[in-house]
Amino acid sequence: MQRREFLAGAFSATMMGAAAYAGAVPAGSGASSADPGSPTGQEEQGIPGVKPMAVGLLIQPANGPEEAIARVHELGMSNCFLSLDGYLGRYSRSLAEQIGGLLDKYQVVATAAEVVGPGPLVWDFLHGPATIGLVPRATRRARMDALKQTSDFAAQLKIRQVQTHCGFLPENPADPLYDEAVLAIREVAQHCAGNGQMFLMETGQETPTTMSRAILDVNQPNLGVGLDTANLILYGKANPVDAVDIIGTHVRSIHAKDGRWPTDPMKLGEEVLIGKGLVNFQQVFTRLHRLGYRGAVTIEREISGPQQIADVKVEKVYLDRVISRVHSEQV
Numbered sequence: 001m002q003r004r005e006f007l008a009g010a011f012s013a014t015m016m017g018a019a020a021y022a023g024a025v026p027a028g029s030g031a032s033s034a035d036p037g038s039p040t041g042q043e044e045q046g047i048p049g050v051k052p053m054a055v056g057l058l059i060q061p062a063n064g065p066e067e068a069i070a071r072v073h074e075l076g077m078s079n080c081f082l083s084l085d086g087y088l089g090r091y092s093r094s095l096a097e098q099i100g101g102l103l104d105k106y107q108v109v110a111t112a113a114e115v116v117g118p119g120p121l122v123w124d125f126l127h128g129p130a131t132i133g134l135v136p137r138a139t140r141r142a143r144m145d146a147l148k149q150t151s152d153f154a155a156q157l158k159i160r161q162v163q164t165h166c167g168f169l170p171e172n173p174a175d176p177l178y179d180e181a182v183l184a185i186r187e188v189a190q191h192c193a194g195n196g197q198m199f200l201m202e203t204g205q206e207t208p209t210t211m212s213r214a215i216l217d218v219n220q221p222n223l224g225v226g227l228d229t230a231n232l233i234l235y236g237k238a239n240p241v242d243a244v245d246i247i248g249t250h251v252r253s254i255h256a257k258d259g260r261w262p263t264d265p266m267k268l269g270e271e272v273l274i275g276k277g278l279v280n281f282q283q284v285f286t287r288l289h290r291l292g293y294r295g296a297v298t299i300e301r302e303i304s305g306p307q308q309i310a311d312v313k314v315e316k317v318y319l320d321r322v323i324s325r326v327h328s329e330q331v
Contacts, residue, residue: 045252046294047160049109050079053285053293053323055316056111058255058300062086066102073106075312081253081298082113082159088146096156103157111296112161112200112226112253113154115146125235126266132205133167134184135177144184147199148191155195161253162192163200163226169210173217182217189220198252200224204231208238208246215250225250227288228300229279230257234269241280244287251293255300256281256319271302274315281319285326297323 046052056079059068063086072080087095103110118139122131134140143164151162166185170178189199199222201211215223225247232238244251258277262269274281285297297319301311 045292047079047109047111047296050111050296052295053289053297053326054078055256055319055323056080056296056298057312058083058298060084060086061099065099069099069102069106069108071309072108075309075316077108077316079109079111079296079298081255081296081300082110082154083115084113084150084153085115085117087153088115088117088149091149091153093156096153100157110157110159111298112163113150113157113159114163114202114226115150116143116165118142118146124267125262128205129168133165133169133181134188135167135169135181137177137180140180140184144188147188151188151192151195151197151199154197160196161198161200161226163202163253165204166201166214167205169206169214171207171210173213178214182214185214185223186218186220189218189223193220193222198222198224200226200252202226202231202255203228203243203247204235204237206237208232208243212247212250215247223250224252226253226255227251227284228255228257229281229284230259230271230277231255233261233278234259234271236262236269239278241283241287244284244291248288248291248293251288251291251295253295254288254293254297256297256315257300257302273301273311274299275318281322282325285322286329289326 056077057072057075058081059072060083061068062084069080120131122128130136131139134143147162147164154162166181169181172178185201192199201214201223203211203225211225227240227243229240232240232243256274257271258274258279259271260269260277299312299315299319301308301315303311
């Protein structure tokens with residue numbers, strides 16, 4: 001009870017700060033939570049220009065923006081998810097105009113923007129808890145600032161979802177790091193709300209139950225979940241089908257990825273080609289569809305080079321077939 005009262009008091013303070021921030025946002029930005037354009041209601045889950053569950057691709061435009069966006073179009077996809085860590089410290093209006101122009105040129109919609117840095121980041125069980133997300137104290141403020149800058153940059157591109165890994169949220173809610181992370185998540189979510197955006201916690205390092213508790217404690221209507229289907233398995237946290245039963249109503253984006261359970265307690269499980277791992281995409285998508293999910297399905301293949309493109313082509317065919325079955329079963 002004492003912890004809840006503390007969080008409630010902090011919530012009131014951040015609401016006052018958010019109101020002041022929202023008042024400074026230009027008209028039409030969707031800053032007010034009462035605005036019909038605010039991205040909080042079930043009816044707002046859809047993305048303009050993108051069909052429900054349309055398959056897209058996660059790209060890193062800093063490695064070559066035109067090549068990356070053109071590839072999405074060449075693969076027959078309508079949308080992409082922007083991984084922007086390569087641009088941290090370099091956001092500008094001219095960069096937004098460049099990327100926006102390329103999105104228009106190739107008729108591609110950017111559905112979300114994500115950053116996880118600045119580093120260090122170690123994606124394993126040994127050093128991950130101290131280096132990933134908003135939980136570690138040493139990098140928390142820098143990452144909060146990076147997320148706020150990304151939110152402002154994404155707003156210039158009219159992107160209404162900002163996503164990150166919040167980290168190894170403690171399962172023990174009495175752990176001081178848990179309350180600190182809740183307050184950090186709330187502050188970033190409030191900033192995104194000022195830009196008319198959802199702030200999404202990507203699944204991975206925490207159990208679905210812990211994520212659900214954090215959503216409750218953050219108590220911010222624009223906070224949602226970015227469901228990474230494989231991460232739940234790679235981190236040994238949950239079967240993604242079961243996870244949808246716990247956090248499915250909060251899901252606003254999907255990273256379609258496949259994988260296998262970790263067998264080495266120091267290392268994550270293995271990410272594999274979609275259809276070769278343990279994710280039951282038919283069940284995951286069916287349950288989300290029944291819950292009213294209308295967002296995109298973003299392929300994230302965590303390899304590089306020609307094999308990545310070859311795999312993405314195979315994965316798109318696989319996912320399109322599954323999604324077609326899901327839609328036909330709901331008719």
